[in-house]
Amino acid sequence: xxxxxxxxxxxxxxxxxxxxxxxxxxxxxxxxxxxxxxxxxxxxxxxxxxxxxxxxxxxxxxxxxxxxxxxxxxxxxxxxxxxxxxxxxxxxxxxxxxxxxxxxxxxxxxxxxxxxxxxxxxxxxxxxxxxxxxxxxxxxxxxxxxxxxxxxxxxxxxxxxxxxxxxxxxxxxxxxxxxxxxxxxxxxxxxxxxxxxxxxxxxxxxxxxxxxxxxxxxxxxxxxxxxxxxxxxxxxxxxxxxxxxxxxxxxxxxxxxxxxxxxxxxxxxxxxxxxxxxxxxxxxxxxxxxxxxxxxxxxxxxxxxx
Amino acid sequence: xxxxxxxxxxxxxxxxxxxxxxxxxxxxxxxxxxxxxxxxxxxxxxxxxxxxxxxxxxxxxxxxxxxxxxxxxxxxxxxxxxxxxxxxxxxxxxxxxxxxxxxxxxxxxxxxxxxxxxxxxxxxxxxxxxxxxxxxxxxxxxxxxxxxxxxxxxxxxxxxxxxxxxxxxxxxxxxxxxxxxxxxxxxxxxxxxxxxxxxxxxxxxxxxxxxxxxxxxxxxxxxxxxxxxxxxxxxxxxxxxxxxxxxxxxxxxxxxxxxxxxxxxxxxxxxxxxxxxxxxxxxxxxxxxxxxxxxxxxxxxxxxxx
Numbered sequence: 001x002x003x004x005x006x007x008x009x010x011x012x013x014x015x016x017x018x019x020x021x022x023x024x025x026x027x028x029x030x031x032x033x034x035x036x037x038x039x040x041x042x043x044x045x046x047x048x049x050x051x052x053x054x055x056x057x058x059x060x061x062x063x064x065x066x067x068x069x070x071x072x073x074x075x076x077x078x079x080x081x082x083x084x085x086x087x088x089x090x091x092x093x094x095x096x097x098x099x100x101x102x103x104x105x106x107x108x109x110x111x112x113x114x115x116x117x118x119x120x121x122x123x124x125x126x127x128x129x130x131x132x133x134x135x136x137x138x139x140x141x142x143x144x145x146x147x148x149x150x151x152x153x154x155x156x157x158x159x160x161x162x163x164x165x166x167x168x169x170x171x172x173x174x175x176x177x178x179x180x181x182x183x184x185x186x187x188x189x190x191x192x193x194x195x196x197x198x199x200x201x202x203x204x205x206x207x208x209x210x211x212x213x214x215x216x217x218x219x220x221x222x223x224x225x226x227x228x229x230x231x232x233x234x235x236x237x238x239x240x241x242x243x244x245x246x247x248x249x250x251x252x253x254x255x256x257x258x259x260x261x262x263x264x265x266x267x268x269x270x271x272x273x274x275x276x277x278x279x280x281x282x283x284x285x286x287x288x289x290x291x292x293x294x295x296x297x298x299x300x301x302x303x304x305x306x
Numbered sequence: 307x308x309x310x311x312x313x314x315x316x317x318x319x320x321x322x323x324x325x326x327x328x329x330x331x332x333x334x335x336x337x338x339x340x341x342x343x344x345x346x347x348x349x350x351x352x353x354x355x356x357x358x359x360x361x362x363x364x365x366x367x368x369x370x371x372x373x374x375x376x377x378x379x380x381x382x383x384x385x386x387x388x389x390x391x392x393x394x395x396x397x398x399x400x401x402x403x404x405x406x407x408x409x410x411x412x413x414x415x416x417x418x419x420x421x422x423x424x425x426x427x428x429x430x431x432x433x434x435x436x437x438x439x440x441x442x443x444x445x446x447x448x449x450x451x452x453x454x455x456x457x458x459x460x461x462x463x464x465x466x467x468x469x470x471x472x473x474x475x476x477x478x479x480x481x482x483x484x485x486x487x488x489x490x491x492x493x494x495x496x497x498x499x500x501x502x503x504x505x506x507x508x509x510x511x512x513x514x515x516x517x518x519x520x521x522x523x524x525x526x527x528x529x530x531x532x533x534x535x536x537x538x539x540x541x542x543x544x545x546x547x548x549x550x551x552x553x554x555x556x557x558x559x560x561x562x563x564x565x566x567x568x569x570x571x572x573x574x575x576x577x578x579x580x581x582x583x584x585x586x587x588x589x590x591x592x593x594x595x596x597x598x599x600x601x602x603x604x605x606x607x608x609x610x611x612x
Contacts, residue, residue, distance in 0.1 A: 188513060196502055196506060197528070206560070207494060215590070216594050216597045217597060228591060231590075234585045251509065252565070255509050266554060279540045281504050282537045282540065286537075
């Protein structure tokens with residue numbers, strides 16, 4: 001058991017990220033009490049039923065009053081309004097953080113509502129699954145995954161250090177990054193890949209000459225991995241693309257440029273170009289496995305024959 | 307132990323697919339003897355060292371002479387020349403099959419070399435990993451995966467039935483399909499997704515403002531799954547795109563059309579369009595899990611915290 005990092009933590013929003021935080025906090029004893037709030041009655045009921053949070057509250061203000069750390073775990077587009085709602089009840093010296101996938105927009109939306117004497121330390125854990133909702137969380141989600149802290153200028157170093165200790169206690173590796181760079185890096189490693197996966201799954205769904213059942217039956221040949229990505233929470237991803245618009249459009253522009261170059265090589269039969277390109281991309285995979293961010297087991301280590 | 311389906315099977319090419327076939331054939335006792343041949347000395351040596359094939363031969367002709375079934379397990383572009391080489395030694399009544407990811411081109415390249423009295427039954431097992439080479443195979447690769455048989459008109463039904471029994475004995479589910487439809491379906495479920503994954507990984511590699519180490523460290527957020535797909539064998543994939551050109555270009559055209567529609571929605575801030583699109587694609591995932599073609603375990607069932 002670690003020493004508690006915070007006396008009381010409030011989780012606002014009780015989906016995959018918050019519920020995994022709760023189980024990870026409990027696993028390591030990182031807080032005296034964890035309160036929680038979700039907008040929907042059904043989510044709050046489910047949370048109470050499965051023991052998610054020490055206390056589930058019926059308003060965000062009730063959950064956040066007296067908390068030492070408030071973590072906003074709602075879609076990026078909802079961060080500003082939620083912050084405005086809880087601002088009046090925050091105690092002096094408390095820290096507000098979030099888990100949004102976009103940082104520039106969240107800072108713009110949340111920062112103006114932060115009361116004098118309250119710290120704001122934006123964060124983004126790079127972990128998730130295709131599942132959502134209060135039942136989807138598990139304590140191991142953050143183990144050996146990255147959590148990026150994006151403190152704004154002039155933030156109290158102690159507030160940053162405490163949040164770092166929390167995330168490390170939940171199993172994550174922590175780095176700091178500025179907001180613009182974060183949004184560009186994530187556009188490359190996450191946002192644009194998600195958009196592309198959504199697009200490819202949409203194409204399959206539209207193609208009348210190939211039946212749905214064929215697409216589903218024969219998905220193991222590559223498409224399956226796209227469908228997992230494209231099964232992520234629609235609201236979360238809508239907000240990501242709308243709020244990280246500039247970086248997404250820039251990376252999409254580069255993507256289509258490269259795609260057209262490969263398309264041209266296919267059309268003209270330029271096998272050398274294709275082979276060189278595919279050889280270069282293969283090397284990146286090796287780096288990811290060496291960095292411990294994936295398994296080298298065949299087929300992602302899926303269980304076979306079951 | 308099943309009853310052997312063939313007295314002698316020859317595997318030409320000893321990569322992931324052939325080596326997995328060997329172990330699956332042995333697991334179920336589907337052949338009296340399995341011979342093998344690979345073009346490279348290093349592959350043949352490695353095969354002998356690890357006991358891959360009952361007998362590794364120093365020429366394709368030696369491996370195929372007297373075989374009841376010859377399976378061409380070489381890249382699609384090499385099928386025609388290999389077939390021309392082994393044609394003179396094939397015994398009457400033997401069956402030639404292949405495992406190529408493109409069927410129209412393979413039929414065009416192989417069929418003209420098939421001797422009178424020899425059967426040709428093209429096939430395509432929809433299974434693979436990002437690894438290649440003789441050491442990458444394992445007996446379970448085909449368990450509960452699909453193998454598509456693409457018999458040409460007038461093929462002897464007994465030859466088709468025997469090949470079906472072999473694949474079923476190796477654990478696969480078998481269906482028949484015509485070549486054009488196969489090439490279109492696979493373009494959607496496999497070829498185009500691979501090209502897109504290669505492209506996205508190439509974009510990341512090009513982007514100088516985002517370092518390689520950042521791309522690798524933060525890959526778990528979606529990009530990681532693209533890198534696995536983009537780590538597949540470069541020669542195999544070059545040949546796939548060059549030989550399934552028409553279907554690939556058609557599906558790519560549809561893909562860019564859809565991508566531009568989503569890009570426009572991002573640019574104009576059309577959140578409803580994005581949300582509807584992402585909700586629709588999520589349903590397809592459910593179908594794949596229900597069809598038993600993937601696991602519902604979070605994060606593909608990867609082991610966590612290791």
